[in-house]
Amino acid sequence: MAQPLRLAAGGRVDRGRTLRFTFDGRTYTGHPGDTLASALLANGVRLLGRSYKYHRPRGLYSAGAEEPSALVTLGAGARAEPNTRATQVELFDGLVARSQNAWPALGFDVSAVIGAFSRFLPAGFYYKTFMWPKSLWMTYEKVIRDAAGPVHGPRQADPDRYEQRYAHCDVLVVGAGPAGLMAALAAGRTGARVILADDQPEAGGGLLTDPAGIGGGAGLDWVRATVAALADMPEVTVLPRTTVVGYHDYNYLGALERVTDHLPPDAGGNAPRQRLWKIRAKQVVLATGAIERPLVFADNDRPGVMLAGAARTYMNRFGVLPGREMVVFTNNDGAYATALDAASHGARVQVVDLRPDPRGPLPEAAREAGIPIHAGATVCGVAGSKAVTGVRVRALSDDGKGLAGPAKSLPCSVLAMSGGWTPTVHLFSQARGKLAFSADLGAFVPAAGDPLNPNRPAGACNGSLGLDACLREGREAGLAAAHDTGHVADHPPDLPLADSLPQEPPRLLWTLPAEKAGTAGEKTQFVDLMGDVTVADVRLAEREGYASVEHLKRYTATGMGTDQGKTSNINAMAIMADARGVTIPEVGHTTFRPNYVPVAFGAVAGRSVGDLFQQARPTAMHEWHVAQGAVFEDVGDWKRPWYFPRPGETMHDAVQRECKAVRTSVGIVDASTLGKIDIQGPDAADLLNMVYTNAWSKLGIGRCRYGVMLNEHGMIFDDGVTTRLGEHHYHMTTTTGGAARVMSWLEEWLQTEWPDMRVFCTSVTEQWAVAALNGPRSRELLAGLTDIDLDPETFPFMAMKEGTVAGIPARVYRISFTGEMAYEVNVPAGYGLALWQALMDRGAAFDICPYGTETMHVLRAEKGFIIAGQDTDGTVTPHDAAMDWIVSKKKADFIGRRSLFRADTMRPGRMQLVGLLTEDPAVVLPEGAQVAERAQAGQAFAAIGHVTSSYMSPNVGRSIALAMVADGFNRTGQTLSVPTLDGRVHRAVVGGTVFFDPEGERARG
Amino acid sequence: MAEQQAPITAPIRRGPLDGRAPVTADGVSLTLPAFAGKLVLRGGSDDGAFTAAAAKVLGAGLPLAPNTAARGPRGLALWLGPTEWMVHVDADTCDALAAELTAAFAGLHAAVVDVSDYYAVMRLGGPRARDVLAKGCPLDLHPDRFDVDHCAQTRFVASAILLHQVDVGPTYDIQVRWSFADFLWTYLADAMREFTSR
Amino acid sequence: MLPIRCPWCGEREQTEFSYGGEAHIVRPTDSADLTDAEWGDYVFFRTNPRGLHYERWFHAFGCRRWFNMARDTVSGAIHGTYRPGEPRTDVPDAPRVPVAGGDGGEG
The missing domain is CATH 3.50.50.60 (FAD/NAD(P)-binding domain)
Incomplete structure (x- = not known):
């Protein structure tokens, strides 16, 4: 029989079309306009799932976002989405849903036996039962989780597309019921920029349930006319299927738009599945309505017990008789x-x-x-x-x-029940609004907003349940909100007359007497269906001292489910108040937190997934590296060639070959990623003198100098070579990873501490592509491509000249990070590839060897050159790094100088940078390995340092390492132990940090 | 020293987005404008000698109001900060203009820095360009707030951009660092997908 | 996300900015004459008030200017921003109480 409870007429469903869907493998039918919940109800399906703790049979409880009970897993495979509220799922043809927490089958649930043993699972049972022994907690947890049922997210990547977008408006109206529609209409008439968001596919709110009349006609006719009027306003944006989920400071609100969730998978074209809106609103009107309260009585969770308003919604909106x-x-x-x-x-x-x-x-x-x-x-x-x-x-x-x-x-x-209505104050409270308890309503209502978040609650969410009050408050709020953004309506909308019947006050009885006295009865009276929390649990929490509202929440899990206790919180507070013998406002309420409904991780991530998750920064020569089969290393966001393997080579083979080639002939490395800063101004040298430890006043034009930067703690944080280009003009280089940090550092000091210093710093990092030639034949190679005189007498080490290289305007710096003769050729990035190709073509005759960062690191380690951030870690002074020579003894001040004279930085025995040579020259110590004075395999040891850099050096003919070791300078010649994770203990001798060409003649040649 | 051996062909100058085919969608397109020379000018907004010297060379005053651009006979000047402007000029005249400016700034606390290759510019235009930008740019781009020849340094998702509204279309030029250009282009093209039918 | 008024660019979203710690800490120019304690006070110690806090921000994605902000560390309210060298934003009624001990939060 098709849809036995579907009414013949009425409601917002299109009976002319039939949609097929499956629930637990059985096929049912529904109509456009249905939710999964209404369609199941129409088909007479009452049992929709099992509760998570007691596995009690559960059915449909509500008709909206507050649903605590009818949770299903929607979709299948990678698209399976657990814990979806059936009341919020629009039906589409082919929809697939499964029940949850039921094993092996919904109708026969073995675990339901748990329900009979509920005395073992009272409030706080996790804490009490499984506290000891601690080591077994993992086991307990697994058992508990398995018993809780097969509610799992898919393991596959989410195939759906989620987007995000920013929006700005004068007035954001949340909720398109009578109050919200009226507010949007009033604000829209002023010309203000208005966004109206509502979680349903069509506007109307309570009018979709209540066929009350407005302005002498049907309420829904008024809705239709109002929506049409809003559509004609160019500055008004109406967002259906959009739940405002979070209200953050300064009226920054998150809203989740379910763009194509109502369509079959893949039917949405290129539109995203969902879109997270990030809305900055000058003013907000909250017209979020109210949520009906359950009554608390024995077995009030049985399938068929539902909220009275929901029952009416199913009749009037969906054409289903419950x-x-x-x-x-x-x-x-x-x-x-x-x-x-x-x-x-x-x-x-x-x-x-x-x-x-x-x-x-x-x-x-x-x-x-x-x-x-x-x-x-x-x-x-x-x-x-x-x-x-x-x-x-x-x-x-x-x-x-x-x-x-x-x-x-x-x-x-x-059984359709009503315990009265609780204003939906979640967003108001998230916006730091203060709530007050209304004894008439038996609920908390907005009392005072916070000026940080200008908003106006209107209608039911303000405690005004009558239709006439909703329209009136909505109109007033909309006009006032617009007014506060500087917009006034020439013709504000009239306030239509509405049908509203007077109502007598409710009788607020928070728990109802049970036939079974005491705990036996209370254990069947459910307060929070999602958390399986009963009156007995709340009273137990009170007896055990968890009487504050926040403790109550955590001890019993009331309100901690994905519904956040929308139907349960006020009842739980009231029962606690009764147990404590105080009033509800004395108990207070828990903090309302974003998000109002669960938000998929996909929506939080937006499009920043996969290839768009993180940018990869290529240099101007990147294509060439790719074409040559380079293996890349991520350095920050940069893609840098790590090494260039030839066919059949391992990384070790390639790096050893590259290292030899550089020191025997010539190598070329892409050094474009180094940070570069153009520094100009009459006080430029003064700036350098302050940010570097060494002296800069006497650096000649066209000369380069290495410098180390300290933070004010006296610790090394970056290094690089700076070149004087002109009288008041310098070119600074930084480490690749430090480029942005150093630029900000200079700006910070200039702007905040030394505003009178006449210096302009301009980042030029990517203006220049840099090909660095290193090796004894680099001059020979370069000579054939440049008009620059390379005579070492006139172009010595640590000098810079301008000219052309391969016909490209270039700056050539004679600086070296390998200790070899080196020329770093800088050209505008657009010519980077042309330069590189020209150098490679010309270099063929010299067996030029392109090399990557690994070889660069080996070569610099052979020379004992530090890498800031690898050999140093923010606790290393120049002295610790064996670099006393870089610190000026004459300068009265530079950043970090005073800290070098603190008792702690001068303390003997600090961690100091030393060289380590393993007794077995074939052993390459792992970087990061601990260093001990004497360690035995398998025994505990006291670490006195760690290895910072370690390589097999083909040029030294053995392994080499740098290490930070306590009192390292006084340990020269000592043999230390380096235990490694494989259980072995290596022995290594402490020495200096320079392993190759200690005189440094090769670079000067 | 050794005689220079010039390469057989003139070196090719290229940008990070060379060869990209335009991306089109309903109501929005992503294209590459012609390569422009780019100069950063540094000097004080309140330094009359500097602003006068710049105006004299450029033939138009630098935009002194924040977040604005000014078009002059020799190029487009975009406000970056109280001591900083980006000037987009015809690539062929860039070196000459830089030299003229440098000469005009002699004796002043001012600087000219060529950043032509540092940045790439892509052009997003059409009635839906705002909708595309809103997917990653937190600025309010409503025409009441951001109109023709407004500019802003801001961000699109993770990328730092210089945004300039070129016309009422609206058309936006988006300047980004070389190494970020591919990522931004890809992200924008992806953001346009919603407005394609296939 | 806070909307922050850059004194040069106007109001922008917080994601364009980076935070720079307490403002109005002047670097001693006579550091050589300072005791370790005095120097340590400059390098390491901050007021960390509960309430009104004068702090530095940097418009990293915008004009790259540093500026100062008067912000309430309890309410999050921004009382104003101003350029370096300009007088502090006057917030006569704002509480400025150093934190004594921890302040329990809610999970």
Whole structure:
């Protein structure tokens, strides 16, 4: 039978089209306009899942974002998405959903036995049961998680596309119910930039449920006209299917738009699945409505027990009768509308009202319609476990705390309950708004906003439940919000008249008496369905001292599920208040936190995934490196050639070959990534004198100098060569990784400490492509390509000349990071590849060898040149690095100087940079290995340092290493131990840091 | 020393986006404008001698208002900061202009720095260009806030960019560092995919 | 994400900026005459107030200028930004209490 509970007419579904979907492998049908929840309900499917802790059968509880119960896994394979609220899933053809927490099958769940043993799983059971021994926790956790059911995310990459975008507006209106629509219309009329976001596919909010009239016509006609008016306003953006999930400081709000979730997979074309909006709004109008509260009575979690407003939504919006026999259980007038509507659709309806004599217009209308009303009574039991078959009803004692009189059994297939309405204050509270408890509503309502986040709650979320009040407050809020952004309407919209019936106050009884006394009864009274938290748990928390609202939350897990306790929190607080004998406001409320509904990680990541996750910075010569089969190393975001293997070579082979080639003939390395800063101004030398440890005043034009930068702690943080280009003009280089940091460092000092210094620093890092020729034949090679006189008398080591190389305007620096004769050729980056190719072509006759960063590192280590950040780590002074020579003894001041004279930096025995030569010359120590005075295999040892650099050096003919060792300078000649992770202990002798050409003649040649 | 052996052909100057085919979508396109010379000018906004010297050479005053650009007979000047401008000029005249400016700034606390190759410029244009930019740029680009010849140094996702609105189309020129150009181009092209039908 | 008013570029999103620690700490020019304690005070010690804090920010993705901000470390409220060398933003009523001990947060 197709959709047995689908009404013949009415609602917002298109009965002209049929959609097919499966739930737990069975195929059902629904219609466009359905949610998965409404379609399942139409098909009479009541049992939708099992609860996570007790595996109790669960069904549909609500019709919106607050759903604590009907959680399903949507989709399959890589697209499977667990814990999706069936009430928020728009039906599409081919939708696939599965129930959760049920093994082996939903109808027969072995684990449901757990429910019978619930005494073992009270509040805090994790802490109590599994605290000891600690080592077994991992085992316990696995058992608990497995028992909790097969709710797993897919392991495959998410195939869907998620996007993000920024948006700015004068007024953001959250919620497109009557208050929000009215606010958007009023603000839009002023010409303000307005965004109206609503989580449903169509506007209307409560009017989709309540067929109340507005302005003399149908409410939905007013909605339609208002939406059309908004569409005509160019500065108004309406975002349907968009849930505002987070309200952050200074009116920065996150909103999740479900762009194509309502379509079958791959039917959305190139549109993303979801889009995360990041909205900066000058003003916000919160029209987020209200959420109905459950009543807390025995077995109130059975499939078929649902909120009365939701039952009405299924009838009026989705054209589904929740059941042919309905009991409406209420403490207020509003739920009578559900009873009346159900009766009008032919259901047999009875009302159980906690109040002894309800006399408002709605109850009277129910009486007139012949609906039996059991006043002053409560539901005290529910029959049926996988589906409600009836309820037990008894009269309440006068104080509402006890039962009186005999029980009556009322047969029914659905119990629609209402404990009143809780304003949806989540966003208001996230915005730091203060809440106040309304005794009339039995709920917290907005009291005072925070000036950091200008907003106005309007309508139900403000505690104003009547339709007329919603429209009025929405209009006022919209106009005022726009006004505060400087926009005034010439013709503000009129306030339409609305149908609103007066209602008598609710009778607030937070827990209802159970037939079983004490804990036995309380354990069947559910407060938080998602967390399986009962009244007994809340009372236990109070007895055990977890009485504060934040403790209550964590001890019982109330409100900690993915629904964040939207239906449960206020009941839990009220029960705690009762247990403590205080008022609800004295208990207070937990902090509302983003996000309002769960947000997929994909939406958080946006498009910054895969190749777009992180940029890879190529140099101007990158193509050549790729074509030559370079293996790349990531240096920051840069892609630098690591080594250039020839066919059949290992990395070791390639690096050894490259290292030999450089020292025997000529090698070429792409040094483009070094940071470069153009420094100009009459005080440029003064700046250099302050940021470097050595003296710069006497550097000649066209001459280069190496410098080390310290932070104010006296520790090395970068180094490089700076060249004087002109009278007041310098070219600074930095390490690759330090480029941005050094640039900011110079700017910081110039702007904040020395604003009178006349210096301009301009980054030129990528203006220049740099090909560095290193090796004894580098001059010979370069000579054939340049008009620069390379005579070492006029172009010595540490000098710079300008000219052309391969016909390209170039600056050539005679600086060396290998200790070889070297020429670093700088050309505008656009010519980088041309330069490189010309050098390679010309270099063929010299057996030129392109080399990468690994060979560069070996060669510099042979020379004992440090790499800031590898051999130093932010705790190393120039003295520690055996670089006393770089520190001027004459300069009165430079950054970090004073710290070099602190007691600690002058302390003997500091970690100091030394060379290490292993006793076995074939052993290459692992970088990072600990160094000990004497260590035995397999035994504990005291580390006195660590290896910072370590390589097999073909030029020295053995392995070499640098290490930071405590009191290293005084250990020359000592043999130390280096235990490695493979269990071996190597022995190595301490020595100097220069392993090759200690006189340094090769670079000067 | 040794005689120079000039290469057989003139060296080729290239940019990081050379050879990229334009990317088009409904209402937005991503293209490469002609290569421009780029000079950074440094000097004080409040240094009258500097601004006058610059104006004299450029034939138009530097834009002194933050976030604005000014077009002159010799190029486009974009405000970068209170002591910094980016000048886009015809590539062929860049060296000459730099020399003229350097000469005009003699004796002043000012600087001219050629950054022609440091940066690449890509052009995003069309009615949906704003929607594409909004996917990664936090600026409010509503025409009331950001209009023709407004410019801003800002970011698109992880990339630092210099954004300049060229016309009401709107068309934007987006300047980015050489090594970031490929990534930004790829990201923008990806952001345009929503507006393609296939 | 805070909207931050760069004194030169105007209001921009926080992701364009980087934080630079406490403002108005003047580097001693007579460091050679300072005791280790006095120098250490400059290098290592900051006021870390609960309440009004004068701090430095850097418009890293924008004009690359450093500037100062008066910000409340409790509320997050930004009372104003101003250029180096300009007088502090006057915030007469803002509390400025050094933190004593930890301040428990919520999980």
